[in-house]
């Protein structure tokens with residue numbers, strides 16, 4: 001029996017026993033971060049599409065995630081698409097009126113596609129909003145055959161239980177208000 005057949009049979013057995021695919025889906029490595037902080041989003045790609053290799057990952061940047069910057073990846077072409085912002089913001093004293101709304105990594109050649117049996121990460125960074133709450137990174141995973149659209153968001157809360165193709169969740173948490181220093185005449 002070939003290794004590939006063994007893997008196929010294992011996959012079929014797992015499907016029948018209904019074992020949870022803990023390593024599966026596209027998820028974020030760190031799922032909580034503080035409001036207003038810089039955040040490095042590490043998107044973990046645990047499998048392909050029904051056994052097919054991943055050839056592109058497209059991330060929709062959630063509203064309020066500022067200044068998204070992708071990390072280049074060897075063997076993958078990188079494109080970004082910007083959009084005019086509904087609400088401009090200020091960064092380094094400048095008013096920002098448009099921002100990165102979409103990032104796509106595409107395998108430069110078929111040989112660079114990510115096989116279903118392998119694991120990889122796609123990284124971007126940016127700044128979190130000042131308001132707490134869940135942020136959902138919708139990811140379109142395109143494969144050599146078929147695609148997975150990780151875009152489902154629960155009606156309320158942060159649980160993705162029961163969703164077939166949940167978006168990757170980040171819970172932006174409030175930080176406790178800093179203890180205000182006692183009034184002082186000393187001025188900086």
Ligand SMILES: [Cu+2]
Pocket residue numbers: 021023024025026046047
């Ligand atoms: Cu999965």
